[in-house]
Amino acid sequence: MEKDTLLLLEKVNQLSLSESERDTVLGFFEKRECDMEKLNAIDTENVERMVHVLPINTVVREDVAKKLFTRDDLQKGAPETMDGFWQVPRVVE
Amino acid sequence: MKFETVIGLEVHVEMATKSKIFCSCSAEFGGEQNDHVCPACCGMPGMLPIVNKKVVDLGMTAGMMLNCHINRTTTFDKKSYYYPDLPAAYQTTQWFAPVAVNGTVEIETANGKKSVRIKQIHMEEDAGKLVHDDWTGTSLVDFNRTSVPLIEIVSQPDLSSAEEVVAYLERLRSLLRFAKVSDCRMEQGSMRCDVNLSVRPEGSDKLGVRTEMKNMNSLSAIVRAIEYETARHIDAIENGTEELVQETRRWDDVKGKSFAMRSKETAGDYRYFPDPNIMPVVIDDAWYDAIKASLPEFPEVKKARYTTELGLGDYDADILTGSRALCDCFEGALAVCGNAKEAANWLISDCMNVLNKKQLTADQLTIDGKALGELIVLVSDGKVGRGNAKKILEAMFEQELSPAKYAEENGFIVSNDTGLIEKTVREAIAADQKAVADFKGGKEKALMALFGKCMKQLKGNCDPQLLRTMLIDEINKA
Numbered sequence: 001m002e003k004d005t006l007l008l009l010e011k012v013n014q015l016s017l018s019e020s021e022r023d024t025v026l027g028f029f030e031k032r033e034c035d036m037e038k039l040n041a042i043d044t045e046n047v048e049r050m051v052h053v054l055p056i057n058t059v060v061r062e063d064v065a066k067k068l069f070t071r072d073d074l075q076k077g078a079p080e081t082m083d084g085f086w087q088v089p090r091v092v093e
Numbered sequence: 094m095k096f097e098t099v100i101g102l103e104v105h106v107e108m109a110t111k112s113k114i115f116c117s118c119s120a121e122f123g124g125e126q127n128d129h130v131c132p133a134c135c136g137m138p139g140m141l142p143i144v145n146k147k148v149v150d151l152g153m154t155a156g157m158m159l160n161c162h163i164n165r166t167t168t169f170d171k172k173s174y175y176y177p178d179l180p181a182a183y184q185t186t187q188w189f190a191p192v193a194v195n196g197t198v199e200i201e202t203a204n205g206k207k208s209v210r211i212k213q214i215h216m217e218e219d220a221g222k223l224v225h226d227d228w229t230g231t232s233l234v235d236f237n238r239t240s241v242p243l244i245e246i247v248s249q250p251d252l253s254s255a256e257e258v259v260a261y262l263e264r265l266r267s268l269l270r271f272a273k274v275s276d277c278r279m280e281q282g283s284m285r286c287d288v289n290l291s292v293r294p295e296g297s298d299k300l301g302v303r304t305e306m307k308n309m310n311s312l313s314a315i316v317r318a319i320e321y322e323t324a325r326h327i328d329a330i331e332n333g334t335e336e337l338v339q340e341t342r343r344w345d346d347v348k349g350k351s352f353a354m355r356s357k358e359t360a361g362d363y364r365y366f367p368d369p370n371i372m373p374v375v376i377d378d379a380w381y382d383a384i385k386a387s388l389p390e391f392p393e394v395k396k397a398r399y400t401t402e403l404g405l406g407d408y409d410a411d412i413l414t415g416s417r418a419l420c421d422c423f424e425g426a427l428a429v430c431g432n433a434k435e436a437a438n439w440l441i442s443d444c445m446n447v448l449n450k451k452q453l454t455a456d457q458l459t460i461d462g463k464a465l466g467e468l469i470v471l472v473s474d475g476k477v478g479r480g481n482a483k484k485i486l487e488a489m490f491e492q493e494l495s496p497a498k499y500a501e502e503n504g505f506i507v508s509n510d511t512g513l514i515e516k517t518v519r520e521a522i523a524a525d526q527k528a529v530a531d532f533k534g535g536k537e538k539a540l541m542a543l544f545g546k547c548m549k550q551l552k553g554n555c556d557p558q559l560l561r562t563m564l565i566d567e568i569n570k571a
Contacts, residue, residue: 008362012173012364013173013364051166051189051373056372056373057373058372058373059143059144059372060149060374061143061146063110063111063145064117066112066117066118067119067129069132071125071126071127074132074135082226082231082233083233084126085126085127085233086127086233087229087234088177088231088234090230090232091177091223092232
């Protein structure tokens, strides 16, 4: 992984790493890239894609609307509310 | 130098379900703010999603309507997304195995038919709504729309003009409405689209710099935005007026201009990864076959059948096949009355009149086709006059009813009481000797005046032919 990529990932993950932490992460990825190269060398041409490690399917529910909670219940733990809205720091300039 | 525009669309469509995609909250549009919410769609820790089966049904239906391959094992993924309208800080969507891939949509263009390739259709949750409050300097969040089910239909960059984009969107809307996947109401945001556009020298196989305009929800605005953006790109290339960069832009329809929003994220920025809380959705043969069997006849196939087999004109067939609700009602009525032309007339003139009065669209027609067929039979059998039948029809828009029973209860059944008719005719003649003289003098209209008075007196409950015959007989005696 290039350092620029790491800086981009820091930005989108809202993280701020020190230079030594960056070196650690880059070193880790260098080793993993070697592992990936070994995996990429394997011919998987006719191998079916594994979508999950366990052979299980999801359960589905019928399309029935239910009201199980009130707004007041849900907003009990809210730091700030206003007129039934959750109130958060302004997110646009 | 001549240029060509290259356009691909991402169309978001809200699915017609009663509940949300991963929880049982209502998916209905509107409502008091934060009234359709629960800990799951509010993104509270520890909440687990449970997939709504209807969403997968409709995802498959959309895929089949657009000639896609259905992935029989389809999976959900997390898309990182830091914004308060999706409080879990990710959107649950499909990236690695979307429900449908590799489809086509045929559109009519000025140069004939064109096939637009569909890259994929994926199921995902919608985001909530933010209101930015200037007074407090804060943002207010309404989670009612959070987790309302969407499908996103991603086309290949096969479109080359605003007209083709409109034809494509209208075709999608028609197919999805017909299959009852969505009401596709752009004004309510249940169908909206992102337009990806670039420009290149005509004949070139290299794509130019692409910009994306998000959340367009009006066909006329889309046309204006494409025309503006195409001209901006050409100007930049030919005259160097600005440097084109890959970015997301916002279209301001009032100013007639697009503005840069942010540089475009790449797939890597979203850091998609499989959602560990939702196991793969496996579509077995029985499920697949049931959806396949439920697909409606395509509108153009229906239209051909209505004209060739049922003898309707192109105009009538066009109007009926413009709406699934009209088709369903027409076919229900036809099954009972057996008269296609009459059923079409009732729908196209009388039912549409009532819908117009109520400011409803054809898709919002709710009357039962079987009941309409019974009403048509009552009229054709001479049991109910046409005027009273219209009153019954209006009542059918308000409540579910049996036309025959309603006609009886409200005194709308045509009377066979010849004594009463004869008495009414005599009274009318006695009261208007001038009309009698005029008719005898050759004025046909005078008979209609007497006929109208008698019909009014009998409250419309009289066989018109019988009344006319009795009137003429009585005038001749006078």
